[in-house]
Amino acid sequence: xxxxxxGIQPKHGVYSLGILCFGLxxxxxxxxxxxxxxxxxxxxxxxxxxxxxxTGYQLADRPISKRGQWQTVWVGVGVMVSFALLALSIxxxxxxxxxxxxxxxxxxxxxxxxxxxxxxxxxxAIESEERLDEARDLANLLTINQRVxxxxxxxELSVSLGYLRNIEAADRSAETExxxxxIEKHLQRLLTTTDxxxxxxxxxxxxxxxxxxxxxxxEGQIARIREEYPGVxxxxxxxxxxxxxxxxxxxxxxxxxxxxxxxxxPEGTSITARVRRGRDGKAVVEICDTGKGIPKxxxxxxxxxxxxPLNHTQGxxxxxxxxTVKVSDGTLDLxxxxxxxxxxxxxxxxxx
Numbered sequence: 001x002x003x004x005x006x007g008i009q010p011k012h013g014v015y016s017l018g019i020l021c022f023g024l025x026x027x028x029x030x031x032x033x034x035x036x037x038x039x040x041x042x043x044x045x046x047x048x049x050x051x052x053x054x055t056g057y058q059l060a061d062r063p064i065s066k067r068g069q070w071q072t073v074w075v076g077v078g079v080m081v082s083f084a085l086l087a088l089s090i091x092x093x094x095x096x097x098x099x100x101x102x103x104x105x106x107x108x109x110x111x112x113x114x115x116x117x118x119x120x121x122x123x124x125a126i127e128s129e130e131r132l133d134e135a136r137d138l139a140n141l142l143t144i145n146q147r148v149x150x151x152x153x154x155x156e157l158s159v160s161l162g163y164l165r166n167i168e169a170a171d172r173s174a175e176t177e178x179x180x181x182x183i184e185k186h187l188q189r190l191l192t193t194t195d196x197x198x199x200x201x202x203x204x205x206x207x208x209x210x211x212x213x214x215x216x217x218x219e220g221q222i223a224r225i226r227e228e229y230p231g232v233x234x235x236x237x238x239x240x241x242x243x244x245x246x247x248x249x250x251x252x253x254x255x256x257x258x259x260x261x262x263x264x265x266p267e268g269t270s271i272t273a274r275v276r277r278g279r280d281g282k283a284v285v286e287i288c289d290t291g292k293g294i295p296k297x298x299x300x301x302x303x304x305x306x307x308x309p310l311n312h313t314q315g316x317x318x319x320x321x322x323x324t325v326k327v328s329d330g331t332l333d334l335x336x337x338x339x340x341x342x343x344x345x346x347x348x349x350x351x352x
Contacts, residue, residue: 009060009069010059010066010069010070010072010073011056011057011059011060011069012056013056013070013073013076013077014052014053014055014056014059014072014073014076014119015053015056017052017056017073017076017077017080017115017119018049018050018052018053018055018056018115019049019053020049020111020115021045021046021048021049021052021080021108021111021112021115021116022045022046022049022050022053024045024049024107024108024111024112025042025043025044025045025046025049025108025112026042026046027104027108028041028042028045028104028105028108029041029042031104032104032105041105041108041109044109045105045108045109045112046112048112048113048115048116049112049115049116051116051120052076052112052115052116052119052120055116055119055120055123056119059072059123062123062127063127063130063131064123064126064127064130065130068126068127068129068130071122071126072119072122072123072126073119075118075119075121075122075125075126076114076115076118076119076122077115077118078118079114079115079117079118079121079122080111080112080114080115080118081114082114083110083111083113083114083117084107084110084111084114086110087106087107087109087110087111088106088107090106091103091106091107157187157190157191157194158191160187161184161187161188161191164180164183164184164187165184167180193316196316196317196320197316199249199252199320200316200319200320200323202249203247203249203320203323203324203327204323204327206247206248207247207327208247208248209245209246209247209248209328210245210246210247210248210250211243211244211245211351212243212244212245212246212250212251213241213242213243214242214243214244214275214283214285214348215238215241215242215275217250217251217254218236218238218254218273218275218285219236220251221251221254221255221258222234222236222258222273224255225255225258225259225262229262231267232262232271233270233271234258234271234272234273235270235271235272235273236272236273236274237272237273237274237275237276238274238275239274239275239276239277240275240276240277240283242275242276242277242283242284242350243283243350243351244283244328244348244349244350244351245328245349245351246324246328246330246348247324247327247328249320249324250324250328252320252324253320253321253324253325253346254285254287254346256317256318256320256321257285257287257321257344257346258271258273258287259317260287260294260317260318260321260344261287261288261289261291261342261344262289264289264291264292264294264342265289265290265291265341266291266292270289270290271287271288271289271290272286272287272288272289273285273286273287273288274286274287274288277350278347281350282330282347282348282349282350283347283348283349283350284345284346284347284348285345285346285348286343286344286345286346287343287344288337288341288342288343288344289337289341289342289343290337290340290341291340291341291342292340294318294334294342299334321344321346325346325347325348328348328349329348329349330346330347330348330349331346331347332344332345332346332347333345333347
């Protein structure tokens with residue numbers, strides 16, 4: 001802004017408004033005579049000026065740009081002047097009717113009220129507008145990211161894997177074979193990551209809801225899991241008949257929960273899949289394992305919304321579950337077992 005090179009900060013502008021309003025209160029007290037009424041009027045004016053000063057003190061710590069801070073100052077000035085002119089207009093109307101009193105209090109009160117409303121309200125309004133702009137920019141960034149993952153990165157990975165398979169089919173040494181398999185492993189992992197990232201974005205893009213029978217969804221996903229993992233034992237408990245209206249990705253989320261349990265459960269231990277109705281009447285799906293538990297950084301990422309490194313694709317699988325449940329107006333809880341194991345609990349509102 002124009003005052004930045006002089007060392008004047010937006011908070012100084014807010015302080016100036018607060019001091020001006022406080023001065024109006026003091027002047028009113030000194031010029032309008034004595035008495036409890038005048039003292040109370042001055043107290044009201046000074047109290048509102050205090051709110052302006054507090055806002056100036058907090059301004060630098062608010063999540064708002066420097067440009068937005070200056071906008072807050074000018075909004076405060078504009079509203080203050082508007083309120084003062086309104087008060088003057090009211091006084092002029094009273095004067096025409098023969099009552100010329102209360103000019104000092106009307107103008108001082110309206111000015112301090114306008115400054116407080118303008119600065120405080122302007123701060124919240126501009127801050128919200130900036131957050132909305134950031135959300136729009138983030139949405140555009142996610143769209144671009146999805147397009148890159150869908151077309152560029154995925155295509156390049158597929159081509160690279162194709163050439164690796166050609167090398168694998170040719171004669172080569174044991175050392176070359178080991179290197180090729182390692183490269184293929186990492187490329188395949190990266191390809192899986194891109195696919196899961198695209199799935200997360202697609203959950204946001206498609207908000208279509210579908211009515212599901214939870215028991216049927218769970219049975220279908222368990223049947224697919226048993227075909228791919230024939231050695232896995234999964235016990236089922238259907239304690240209630242629950243139908244829910246959820247995002248169409250719910251079966252995918254259930255599958256991710258089952259695969260998560262398999263990944264963290266040693267061979268020979270049990271997995272339990274349960275459908276029940278909670279005490280609040282909502283439908284509950286629980287996938288319980290007795291394994292080593294979900295890594296701590298994955299739990300912190302989901303429960304604390306912290307930025308943590310995704311060292312494996314299963315971390316993205318948990319995000320698929322989280323966003324599917326969230327856009328379905330449900331909740332996701334990761335409950336540690338005793339002495340070990342984890343329960344992935346999905347709570348959803350029932351249909352109707």
